[in-house]
Amino acid sequence: MAVKVNVDGQIVNVTDTDDPKLAKKIARRELKKRSGDYSALGETFIKGPIYGLQTGLIQGPVELASTLVDLAADTDYTSDINEFFEKHKVEKPISAAGNVSSALFQFGAPASIATKMARKSLLKPKPGKLFDQSGKYIQKPKLFKHTIAPIATADFIAATSDTPELGLFDALDPEFFAPTNPEEEIKGLDEKITAADRIGKRLRVGAEGATLLLGLPYLWRGLKAAGSGVASELSQTKSVVSAADWVKNKKDYIRGMLDEGQFKNKKIKILGKEYDQYDIISKFRSRGALPTEDVANVKAAKTAAMNQQMTVLESSLDNIWGGFKYLDKNNKMSGDDLTSLADNIRTALYGESKKAQQNALNTLKQVDNQFLKDQKFSFFDTANLTRNQIDDLSRLLIQEDNLKYLPKGYAQAVDANLGKYGYTAYRAFIKNVDHVVKMNSPQWKNARKELLDNDIAKTPEKADQILKDLLEKRNFDSSYMVPDMALGGVKVGLLKGKQLDSLPKVREFLGEVTGKTGTAAERVSETMMKTRATLENLAKQTSELDYLRNVSMINNRLAQTGSTQRFLYDSIDEIPDAQKAAFLDDYGDAVRIPDQAKYGDLAGKITTKRIADAITDVQTGLLERSPGAVSKTWATFLGFKGAIQKAKTIYSPITQVRNATSASLFAVMNGNIPNGKVLDDALSVVLASLKKTQGDDLAKYYSNAQGRNVVQSGARIGEIDSLIDDMERVLKLKETNPFSKVYKKEKNNLLTRIYVGSDDVWKIFSWEMEKGRLARAFNNAAKKNVAFTITPNLYKGLAPKTIRELERKKGVWSQLDNKLKNEIIEDIGADVVRNTVPNYSKVPPIISMLRRTPFGNFIAFPAETIRTSLMSTSRAIDELASGVPELADIGMRRLMGNMAVMYGIPKATYEFGKYMTGADDEQVQAYKRSFAAPWEKNADLIPIRTDKDGNIVEFYNYSYTNPYEYLRAPLNAVFNAVQNGETRGDKLHEILMQGIKGTSDNPGMLREFLEPFVGESIATNVGLDIARNVTYTSGSARPIWSSTDSAGLAWQKGIAHVVNTAFPPFIPAQWKPGETGDWGPLFLKDLPRATVASLGFSEKDLNKKGVRPNIYNQLAESFTGLKTIKPTVERTLRFRAFDAKNQMREAVSYYTAATNNPNILNPEEHVKALMRTNEARFKAIKDLSMAVEDAKALGADENEVYEVLKGTKISNPEAIMNQTFIPYYPSAYQIEKVLAKGGEFPEQELRQSFIEEIRPTLPELPTVGFDKQPFVPPRDPRRLTTRQKAAQDPKGSAAVLLRQKEIEKLLGIE
Secondary structure, eight states, X not given: OOEEEEETTEEEEEOSOSOHHHHHHHHHXXXXXXXXXXXXXXXXXXXXXXXXXXXXXXXXXXXXXXXHHHHXXXXXXXXXXHHHHHHHSOOOOOSHHHHHHHHHHHHHHHHHHHHHHHHHHHSOBOOOOTTOTTOSBSSOOOHIIIIIHHHHHHHHHHOOTTOOOOOTTTTSOHHHHOOOOHHHHHHHHTTOOOHHHHHXXXXXXXXXXXXXXXXXXXXXHHHHXXXXXXXXXXXXXXXHHHHHHHHHHHHHHHHHHHHHHTTSOOEEEETTEEEEHHHHHHHTSTTTTOSSHHHHHHHHHHHHHHHHHHHHHHHHHHHHHHHHHHHHHTTOSOHHHHHHHHHHHHHHHHOSSXXXXXXXXXXXXXXXXXXXXXXXXXXXXXXXXXXXXXXXXHHHXXXXXXXXXXXTTHHHHHHHTTTTOOBOEEGGGSTTOOOOOOTTSHHHHHHHHHHHHTTSOSSHHHHXXXXXXXXXXXXXXXXXXXXXXXXXXXXXXXXXTOOGGGOHHXXXXXXXXXXXXXXXXXXXXXXXXXXXXXXXXXXXHHHHHHHHHHHHHHHHHHHHTTOTTOOOBSSGGGSOHHHHGGGBOTTSOBOBOOOOGGGGGGTTOBOOHHHHHHHTTOOOOHHHHSOXXXXXXXXXXXXXXXXHHHHHHTTOHHHHHHHHHHTHHHHHHTTOOOOHHHHHHHHHHHHHHHHTXXXXXXXXXXXXXXXXXXXXXXXXXXXXXXXXXXXXXXXXXOTTSHHHHHHHHHHTSHHHHHHHHHHHHHHHHHHHHHHHHHHHHHHHHHHHOTTOBOOGGGOTTOOHHHHHHHHXXXXXXXXXXXXXXXXXXXXXXXXXXXXXXXXXXXXXXXXXXXXXXXXXXSTHHHHHHHHHHHHHHHHHHHHHTSSOHHHXXXXXXXXXXXXXXXXXXXXXXXXXXXXXXXXXXXXXXXXXXXXXXXXXXXXOEEEEEEOTTSOEEEEEEGGGTOTTHHHHHHHHHHHHHHHHHHHHTOOHHHHHHHHHTBOSSSBOHHHHHHHHHHSBOHHHHHHHHHHHTOBOTTSSOBOSSOTTSOHHHHHHXXXXXXXXXXXXXXXXXXXXXXXXXXXXXXXXOHHHHXXXXXXXXXXXXXXXXXXXXXXXXXXXXXXXXXXXXOOOHHHHHHHHHHHHHHHHHHHHHHHHHHHHOTTOOSHHHHHHHHHHHHHHHHHXXXXXXXXXXXXXXXXXXXXXXXXXXXXXXXXXXXXXXXXXXXXXXXXXXXXXXXXXXXXXXXXXXXXXXXXXIIHHHSOOOOOOOTTSOOOOOOOOTTSOOHHHHHHHOTTSHHHHHHHHHHHHHHHTOO
């Protein structure tokens, strides 16, 4: 029985059901299918999975139960249940991709659950060990018992009445498998399928799944073995090894030349100014002016070690503060008890005696047991962990190698106070803490009196000056803040030898941090401040001294091997004569690192000025050298730039997802194929870091990775933080500054940590995969040859201490202990990750300089993309040329990964998209050539949906997925220019220039490559938009406010433009002053609009463009980070026609100017002007004609295209439709203008010029083929012909048109 359903005014006949509700659902789906109003992306990632989960986890089991009842009782409840689910489930996907997705989830989710249940019940689990790839269970799971059987059972349960079969058993025994046949189809139509039929179908579906699973392991093993075999075979091919050797030698030669250049003092002139040649080269090297890559590594290790300690500390302090706030907020303890708790926290960390500390710890444990059992906080564990961290660093600081560099008595004081040691912190000396003491306040007066009483100052004026100096941190040795029981913290001289211990009023004046006074919260806060100061300074000192010692060890090794790269000397006589000049200053004296204790082993050493500044971190940038007002204005802009960039990344859900998914390709680029166990453990490590867990294996692993500069080193977040840090540093923002408060809160909030963490997951994964490959390679090499040695060419990334230990053992792998082996593998693996995955510490100085300019957005990332791609290939070449077959195999896999990411995966994805949709290259190229936005022109666009006629209606932009797309886009620009130029009939030199330089709407190779570095930053763009009242946010120029707007409305629109551009993408609405939106001037964005509309909260389901956002597509884009494009051919063609019309109008102005110029009378000048006009008109018409043909290729109807052109009132739309160029000829008015000047109109000369000059100059557009009829627009019979109009008005436009037709006949145009 058919049911007529009205859906939005359209009547649909539904024959599948007589239920009105189900009929309306079926009708709505059918209309969407016809109109194309659905999203392949949304169905693949949202609707398909939901439909599949509802079917497999709910409908399938319920239908099975009802089928068993029907089988036993001879009933048919299953049909009613099936109809119930069809009525209440989400609509079935329409697209092929959506149906595949729903099937995967329908059977995949139950199969996963069944497999886990079977293995958990039948196998004994293995004790969990991080990154153990040997399996989760002691007994190896059996293929049939633990995989195939549970999955086949799950398929049997998850199947439903409408589940399609693969037909694998049609040729087998029909008695057993009961294959689908015509009779069964008739049963289905008559709704007479029996319970036995349904059971038989489930059996077939389960059996098909089991059969497929039997073959998959063998297929995977075969593919894996084939891939491994190819890599191993190729890596040992003589030609490959020879080529790798040749490239490596050339590479080493170039690197050697560059390294030697730093000691040659060669000059180069740029714009008349002389520069040191290596100063320029060093700006483009990741190590900058540092003398060797090893020195750059140990310098980065210094920062990493410091950050490692501070990360552990911040987790501890968050734990303490979180626990305290929990107790306070939930009224778990009284005010006095909280004060006692605060005192016990301080005593547990800094108690005067072990007994006092132990009593305090016991109290903290009682608090934990009583109040925090179900919470993540623990005062007892945190206090122990923090105290141990301080003591471990203290022991490291006072080790024998450091004693000579510490102030007198310092080491003894630290040693004597281990267990209770802590720095005396003063608010006046803590960075960014706002400590203000007004002159003549009680604190000032008391401190002044104390200075006078102790004979430190003779007069009040002198005392005031000393106090001012103290507040301004003059004469304060910030390198060595000192412990409670030792020195005073201020250099001898300022206080005439007196220590602050004996000056309580001065200590109060400086804001001594004790944690002994104030409210409970203030006491806890001060204890945390004291702890942070203690650990920060310990970490700073230990990492700095370790760094300086490592630099000295690197130099000593260079000296021992006689290397010309040695960069530190004790005497000028030791330096080779050819290099000596580089080690002298402008006065001819040797350049020395200051002979101060804080420079450790390097104190007093001779080096070059450039190296000395690089090693000792001398800031010499333009920002530091600029005058105060300039630098502050500049710094404020940089802060604004960084804040906008952070809003567009950290606070963008789509960018967060893209950051996580695209990072996987860095691993693939290096031949590391994702491994489930390793990836799962990497995720566990990062999740633990997000939760700030302490002391367990996950936290220790993450800390080790951070100490090796593997994690927390992202290029984008590093650039953002650097921009804002520049502002804080230059403006000297204090903790009370509103921006500083917000920044400190946001700098390490959950969203920031998630962004960093998603990057870290893949870095940890890559590190583990590299370590595993290296361990297998070295162990296998040693098995084949007991004397296998780690030679110097394999030292890359090894710490100087590790190299020293390795050389003591002669490098023989089999003779090394496991601890040293592990250090070597971890060091080399970490070095590979640092050099093949974007790392902000590797950004060259030129990028640090550019990020401080008004240009470029996230420039560190494309710079790192270039570096890491080169380093990955370079590493592969080194491994192939290593002479170690096991390493050569790694190198070949790495090279294959390079080719896969740069070409193989994008190409395969594109071809798969074409295969699945039936699209072709011509359609894709037509869209990119004429209808794509500028940023899509050279992107990899994958067709994901076509209509019933095979026309592409949806693309997926792969560029947002592949981080190496930046390197592909310039090559795509050249390829597209060649293709488009050939299609348009351009000349070879024109094609070449278009490929390199590009055109106004088609970016070329140079623009694609340089845009990230020299394009306007978002912050700059906003300012320029306001200044010029033009914005390009929609893809074309439009004014921000109208000239007719009032001053108030124009001001509002300007502010709204800044707000809409700068605010984070998660803000649900845009502000459009002067317009009526969803709530006043507020317009909902597409995702919120689709959400509220789908939930029935709003009937305004059309956005500003008149498009109804698809809720599934919007959710899919948000959760996957993928971006789809739906071609708007008609709308874009209209814009292009308007542009062409304007260009043609402007072209006419060239000849008009000639007619208006009283000095242009001779025919030659007229001919030149007319040629210029026609050349410009030809270009405009040629581009528009190409767009018309491209619109047809994308499925646009010829008559619809004509109506679009006609609607824009462009001249001669019929000629454009037929790809015919009609040259411009002067109008009667222009002829009269010439005659009015007193000259003669050169009609004969112009006619002749058309034949002899203009026609040969202007190439014809591609002609309409013989197999294709020319386009003839429909005519209105009531309209007068041109000749009739000309007869009525001999001086009118019709008469001019007839004259032009005569010209066309002369030119042979029909």
